[in-house]
Amino acid sequence: MLVVTTEGVPGYEVTEVLGQVFGVVVRSRGIGGNLVAGLRSIVGGEIKEYTELLEDARKSAVDRLVKNAHAMGANGIVMMRFDSSEIGQTMSEIVAYGTAVVLRKVSA
Template identity: 50%
Template sequence: MIIVTTDHVPGKEVVELKGFVKGSTVQSKHIGKDILAGLRTIVGGEITEYSEMMNEARQKAIARMVEDAQQKGANAIIAVRLQTSAIMQNVSEIIAYGTAVIVE
């Protein structure tokens, strides 16, 4: 599956639009990692527990978007965007979305 943030795939022609596709996930860390993250805010630096959580969430959201595109018969997704929002304290949603197409 070709995934791009642009409206076209360089060197390819969009021959068919398959439509909007998306994938999302809601992630949180367990209390032990939340405590470690809280301590890191005191001393400063990267909060790796949350960086890892968000990376995992992005990967899941993109995989679900790809699955949606595959079900529609697409071989590429153009105009891909990622968005995040806080659902509650220490819980985030990531959504990946774009336009499923067939390119040649």
């Protein structure tokens, strides 16, 4: 499955637009991770526990995005984007979204 952030894919043409598609993940770090992250925030710098959490959440959101697009019959996703928000003070929602399409390779 081709997933791009652009409107088109060089070397391919969009033969069918199937509609919007998304993958949603809500993650929470446990109390131990929040405690360690809180201590790190006092000192400053990168909080690796949260960076890893969000990287994993983005990967999961893209995996769900691809699964949903595949179920629609797509072989590509164009205009893919991420959005995120917080739910309460302990949870993060990550959404990967785009347009599910059918692509056909253009012969040279």
